[in-house]
Amino acid sequence: MDKRIKRYLPMTESAYYILLALTEPRHGYGIIKQVEEMTAGRLKLGSGTIYGTLSKMQDDDMITVYSDEKRKTIYEITDIGKQILRLEFDRLDELHRNKERYKGEFL
Amino acid sequence: MDKRIKRYLPMTESAYYILLALTEPRHGYGIIKQVEEMTAGRLKLGSGTIYGTLSKMQDDDMITVYSDEKRKTIYEITDIGKQILRLEFDRLDELHRNKERYKGEFL
DNA sequence: TCTATTATGTCGCAACGTGATATAGTCGAG
DNA sequence: CTCGACTATATCACGTTGCGACATAATAGA
Numbered sequence: 001m002d003k004r005i006k007r008y009l010p011m012t013e014s015a016y017y018i019l020l021a022l023t024e025p026r027h028g029y030g031i032i033k034q035v036e037e038m039t040a041g042r043l044k045l046g047s048g049t050i051y052g053t054l055s056k057m058q059d060d061d062m063i064t065v066y067s068d069e070k071r072k073t074i075y076e077i078t079d080i081g082k083q084i085l086r087l088e089f090d091r092l093d094e095l096h097r098n099k100e101r102y103k104g105e106f107l
Numbered sequence: 108m109d110k111r112i113k114r115y116l117p118m119t120e121s122a123y124y125i126l127l128a129l130t131e132p133r134h135g136y137g138i139i140k141q142v143e144e145m146t147a148g149r150l151k152l153g154s155g156t157i158y159g160t161l162s163k164m165q166d167d168d169m170i171t172v173y174s175d176e177k178r179k180t181i182y183e184i185t186d187i188g189k190q191i192l193r194l195e196f197d198r199l200d201e202l203h204r205n206k207e208r209y210k211g212e213f214l
Numbered sequence: 215t216c217t218a219t220t221a222t223g224t225c226g227c228a229a230c231g232t233g234a235t236a237t238a239g240t241c242g243a244g
Numbered sequence: 245c246t247c248g249a250c251t252a253t254a255t256c257a258c259g260t261t262g263c264g265a266c267a268t269a270a271t272a273g274a
Contacts, residue, residue, distance in 0.1 A: 010120040013202075014262065020205060023212040029221050038205055048263050051223055056261090072221075082213045089206055095120075096203045098127060098145050099196055105130040106189045121231070136252050153232050158254055160231090179252075 008062075011088045014049050015057075019085050022077040025066045028054060031075070057081070115169075118195045121156050122164075126192050132173045132183040135161060164188070 008015070021034040031054075032045050054075060057063045062081035066074035077085070115122070128141040138161075139152050161182060164170045169188035173181035184192070 012262070013117040013198075016202070017205075020209055023209055027221075028223095029219095032221095039201065042201070046263050046265090047221090047223070048225085048265080049261095052262075055223095077213075085213050089210055091120075092199075092202055092206055094146060094149070095123070095199055098124075099199055102127055102130055103193075103196055106184070106192050119230070134252075135254095139252095153234095154253070155232050155234090155255080156230090162254095163230095 008060075008084050009087055010091060011084075013043070014045060015053055016085075016088060017043060018045070018050060018053055018057075019062070019077060019081060019088075022063065022075060022081075025074045025076040027072040027074050115167075115191050116194055117198060118191075120150070121152060122160055123192075123195060124150060125152070125157060125160055125164075126169070126184060126188060126195075129170065129182060129184040129188075132181045134179040134181050138182070 011019075017035045017038065018031055021031045021038070026034060028047075028050050031050055035043055035045055054063065058065065058075075060080075061078055062084060063075045063077055066076040118126075124142045124145065125138055128138045128145070133141060135154075135157050138157055142150055142152055161170065165172065165182075167187075168185055169191060170182045170184055173183040
């Protein structure tokens with residue numbers, strides 16, 4: 001596992017949901033709407049957040065620009081992106097386990 | 108729910124584990140060791156991280172300084188701190204549910 | 215025609231994590 | 245009794261990041 005991958009962990013909530021929204025190729029605005037749906041309206045991503053994160057992810061080969069139809073830019077997750085997402089899944093599992101283990105102390 | 112609380116969500120991994128380590132009052136170094144144990148050595152908090160986060164949390168009444176025995180400073184979680192932690196638990200539940208729901212698409 | 219929605223992009227600020235650095239007490243091995 | 249390892253706390257500067265604000269424009273419907 002190289003440094004490029006490690007740099008992305010822990011993943012921010014925004015970055016995590018942006019990647020998770022890419023179950024299928026989507027354009028920026030579609031990602032915003034998908035994340036809103038996944039979080040029941042809780043998380044509304046600002047344009048600076050998606051387009052900023054998206055171009056950073058592109059630099060790091062986590063996503064590719066899929067196509068340009070009219071003025072839409074379609075993003076697609078790469079194998080590297082999937083790999084990082086899976087590592088984040090593992091981290092989330094750990095967080096979840098520790099939550100279950102200790103939450104009783106804080107009720 | 109006031110702004111003071113909302114400002115802490117989403118919580119960073121470091122802040123989350125620091126609070127979670129306060130199941131009982133602990134001093135800074137004890138928190139570092141407890142977090143290391145909870146994460147099986149994965150997360151080693153730097154001194155800048157704990158003492159920085161700890162004094163910020165103190166400013167926001169999430170923790171209180173419990174006592175000074177010799178040169179140790181003991182930190183204890185407050186009711187506000189517990190409240191924020193519980194909201195973070197809820198957010199983590201949502202993350203976990205969405206992970207379970209979509210992870211199949213990335214294997 | 216006007217307004218809401220879709221759609222993309224940039225800029226600067228504030229916040230955060232962290233390593234480096236400094237300081238000092240304790241305790242066991244040699 | 246000395247030396248190194250570990251315990252313990254604290255501050256500073258640095259780079260990265262998230263994100264709101266702002267700008268721009270096309271499209272669809274009222």
